[in-house]
Amino acid sequence: MQKSIWAFRFLLLVTFLSVSLCCVSQNSYDEEVCLDKTPKELQKEWNKKQLLLGLKKALVYISYLNYSDRTNDRVFSGPDEFEPYSGKIIRNIEIKTLQPFGVSLEKPIADHYTRFQKFANKIQFKTREWAIRNELLFKQGERIVPIQFADTERNLWQRGTFKDLKIFINSVEGSEDLVDVIIVAQDRWSWSISTSAQYNKAVIGVEFDNLMGMPQSISQKVSVNYRKDNPYTVYGGYEYDNIKRSHIDISAEYQYENLSKGGEIAITRDFFSANTKWAGHIKAEVYKEAASVPNALAKAIPTNVFYHKEDVWLATAFKIPGIKTNSNDLRRIVLSGRMYRYTYMNRPFQKSNDGTQLFFNHSYFLGSVGLANWNYYVDHSVFSMGNAEYFSKGFNMAFVAGLDDDEEMQKRFYSGVEANYGGYIKNFGYLNSKVSYSGFLNKKSYEQLLFKWTNRFFSAPINLGRQIFVRQFITTHINLGFNRPADREIAMNNSNGVRGIFVNYIRGQRSYVFNFETDFYPKFKVLGFSSALFLFADIAVVQQNSLTDKQLYQGYGAGIRLRNLSLGINFFEFSFVYYPLFNLPDSKPYSLIATTDRRKGIPQENLFLPNILAPEF
Numbered sequence: 187m188q189k190s191i192w193a194f195r196f197l198l199l200v201t202f203l204s205v206s207l208c209c210v211s212q213n214s215y216d217e218e219v220c221l222d223k224t225p226k227e228l229q230k231e232w233n234k235k236q237l238l239l240g241l242k243k244a245l246v247y248i249s250y251l252n253y254s255d256r257t258n259d260r261v262f263s264g265p266d267e268f269e270p271y272s273g274k275i276i277r278n279i280e281i282k283t284l285q286p287f288g289v290s291l292e293k294p295i296a297d298h299y300t301r302f303q304k305f306a307n308k309i310q311f312k313t314r315e316w317a318i319r320n321e322l323l324f325k326q327g328e329r330i331v332p333i334q335f336a337d338t339e340r341n342l343w344q345r346g347t348f349k350d351l352k353i354f355i356n357s358v359e360g361s362e363d364l365v366d367v368i369i370v371a372q373d374r375w376s377w378s379i380s381t382s383a384q385y386n387k388a389v390i391g392v393e394f395d396n397l398m399g400m401p402q403s404i405s406q407k408v409s410v411n412y413r414k415d416n417p418y419t420v421y422g423g424y425e426y427d428n429i430k431r432s433h434i435d436i437s438a439e440y441q442y443e444n445l446s447k448g449g450e451i452a453i454t455r456d457f458f459s460a461n462t463k464w465a466g467h468i469k470a471e472v473y474k475e476a477a478s479v480p481n482a483l484a485k486a487i488p489t490n491v492f493y494h495k496e497d498v499w500l501a502t503a504f505k506i507p508g509i510k511t512n513s514n515d516l517r518r519i520v521l522s523g524r525m526y527r528y529t530y531m532n533r534p535f536q537k538s539n540d541g542t543q544l545f546f547n548h549s550y551f552l553g554s555v556g557l558a559n560w561n562y563y564v565d566h567s568v569f570s571m572g573n574a575e576y577f578s579k580g581f582n583m584a585f586v587a588g589l590d591d592d593e594e595m596q597k598r599f600y601s602g603v604e605a606n607y608g609g610y611i612k613n614f615g616y617l618n619s620k621v622s623y624s625g626f627l628n629k630k631s632y633e634q635l636l637f638k639w640t641n642r643f644f645s646a647p648i649n650l651g652r653q654i655f656v657r658q659f660i661t662t663h664i665n666l667g668f669n670r671p672a673d674r675e676i677a678m679n680n681s682n683g684v685r686g687i688f689v690n691y692i693r694g695q696r697s698y699v700f701n702f703e704t705d706f707y708p709k710f711k712v713l714g715f716s717s718a719l720f721l722f723a724d725i726a727v728v729q730q731n732s733l734t735d736k737q738l739y740q741g742y743g744a745g746i747r748l749r750n751l752s753l754g755i756n757f758f759e760f761s762f763v764y765y766p767l768f769n770l771p772d773s774k775p776y777s778l779i780a781t782t783d784r785r786k787g788i789p790q791e792n793l794f795l796p797n798i799l800a801p802e803f
Contacts, residue, residue, distance in 0.1 A: 196595045197497070228498065244411065258352070264564035266332075268335040268355065271355050272331070273604050274329065274355075274357075275327065275364050275365055275413050276325070276330065276366075277364040277365065278326060279324075279325075279359055279366075279367045279368075279369070279708065280369070281318050281319060281368075282369070282373070283313050283318070283371055283373060284370065284373065285310065285312075285372075286307065286372065287302075287375070289350075290732055291350050291370055294370070298535050307332070310373060311397060311399045312399050312401060312527070313347065313348075314399040315705070317401050320428055320563050320739040322369075323338045323341075323459050324338065325336075331475055333457065333460070334460070338459075339351070340353075342369075342371065343574070345376055346395070348371045348374060349373060349374045349375075351371040351372065351595055352369075354368040354369075358567070371532075373712070375584075376397065378393040379391065379392055380407060380576060385397070386780070387410060387411045387419070387580045389409040389626075390409075391405065391406055391408060391422075392405070392407075393501035401427040401504060402424070402427070403424070403425050404424045404425075405422050405423055405424075407422060408420050415444060416443055416444045418444075419441065419442070420442045421442070423438060423439030424439075425436050430450040433458050434454070434455045435453070436452070439788075441473075445477045445478075445486065446474070446476070448471060449476060449477075450472075451470055451471075452467060452471070453467065454468040455550065456741070456794075457560075457794040459560075463503060464500070464502045466501060467498050469501050471494065472493075473491050473531075475492075476488070476490055477489055480550075480789070487543070489534070490533070491532060492532035492533075493528065493529060493531060493533070494529055494531065495526075495529075496525075496527045496757045497527075497796075498524065500522065500524075500689075501521065501522030501523075501794075501800065503520045505518060505520065506519055507518070507519075516556065516559055517558070517560075517580075518560060519555070519556075519558075520794065521554070523553045524550075524552045524553075526800070529550045533545040536593065536594070537673060543690075546593040547592050548591070548592050549590075549591045549673045551589050552590075552600065552800070552801070553586070554585060554586040554587075555580060556583060556585070556798065557583050557793075558584075558792050559567060559582055561579045561580050562579050563577045563608070564577075565577065565616070567647070568657065568759060569784055570709070570784065571718055571749040571757075572693075572749065577788055578608040579794070580608065580609070581606075581607050581638075582605065582607070583605035584798055585603050585605055586600075586798065586799060587600065590801050594673075595626070595634075595674075597625040598627060599626065600626050601625065601627070602624025602801075603622065604622035604624075604798075605620070607619050608791060614645065615643055615644055615645035615658075618642045618643075618788050618791060619639075619640070620639070620640045620641075620791055621638065623638075624801070624802040633670070634667075634670050634787075635668040635669055636668075636670075636802050637666040638664065639664040640661075640664070641660075642660075642777045642788050647707070653708060654709065655706075655709065656705065656706055656707070657707070663682055663683070665696060665697045665698075665699075667695040667696055675694055675695060675727075675730075676694060676695065678692045678694075678697050678699065679726050683724065683739070684726050684741040685724055685777075686765075687739075687741070687773075689773065692726075694730045695729060696728070696730065697727065697729070698726065699726045701723075701725075702724075703785065706720070715748050715750045716748070719745075720744065722741075722743055723742050725739075725741075726739045739768075740764070740766050741764045741765050742766075742767060744761065745759055746759070746761075750801065755783060758782055759779075759782075760779070760780045760782075761778075762777070763776060
């Protein structure tokens, strides 16, 4: 535990020194200023400059050890970028693959390569042309449909095997209808040796992406954890994408450590485009857990459980029958079904004395019918930094019903309805609103009812000078429960309320949560790091709480998000939260949180994901 705390302090010190040195580098070496300084002051400035250069060199060497190579975050504009070419006929499709080093999309031919670039390009697994062509949602001789081009570009990018890519459309001279399509993709380096010192562990491993030039990857890693009760973790996995152009992916992974041992396998096919007619997945996993850890700094909670889980989902989508629509109509009827089973083979108890730990066997079979909209809005630097982010756009609704089998509550009929809307208002921001109502029928009476209304808003960027822009985030969660059993109260914690609270003591029949956050995004990089500073206030009101009389909970704090793809840091967030008048058992009035996962975000609410088929608890 103490090692983890010192690791956090070290990280803070490094961050502070990096920012300070950057300020020195930007402000302290102007020649006109130096002329007014004494030799002693000039020597001091020179020492600072040398220290900064040394730190930059150290980061370069670290980047060689933890090489990610995803140094380009191209900002896509979605279907609008291809709209001017809508209806044009594709005369020819050409695919160009660039080497990972020494060239770029802007400069595809290089006159000089360094020794390292020559060596790295020579041992690179070049992506085979058919691997890219299999991802295309359009063919030669077809007319251009903008959404198909946008979906192709998004799918290729999300595969994670390209350093950069772009689809170009060129008009054919002498023809008003013909165009040529050129797809340029720059490979990432296939070989990746991962060594990193993180806030909670040190990792070493190897990963091979794009193995043999095909869409497959394999990884094997070992981490030394800063915990006495869980000193090491061994984990790895294999994945093959888009088997024979079917868009079916297969993956397997395992994990071995003191607190958790097990593995899982999955066969999946997503709704990868607006015209996808079916999707589904088959997933299975087996794990033995000695304890659960809410976060890296929390105390381990003994569990001693052995469980297996199976999850089967199948869905189909089609255009609204009986209504004539054009090729750009993105509305679909979605029919789906899901079977989910979670079974314990070993457990210490079914329910803890305080009701915060539940180990009940649970299974359900649910079906749904819904109206979905494939359209989406593309933005960047929202919850991440720089890369493209996708948000659903339009109206969606669904009715869900089926059988739920809970070991404690027994078999019950579950039904629910939900609707959501996502839209962007120019120069104002994006709003996603979701409302749902659900419950269980048990012996001719409805119980465990839940009404939910969630609104998520982020503003359009507001420039503060030339170097910084700001976004405002406002989120509200209203949960109204009726006729709910004592151990099925609504929990308010880190995932849906006040961040940094990882216990389940705060529960009640109803809750009202308000999250306010202001993010500052510098347009410049500091030592290769993209960053965002943020301030936040989380306020929650929990009514009819059976474990505490307190109703109002508050969290105020600040944090920083970092991204440095050359160092293999896709996302890192550190924040401090203070809780006024906080009196929960074994809890401090503050939290230090470090994570590599994005807790915040707006999920895809367009009903094309299997999470629509899960009981609302």
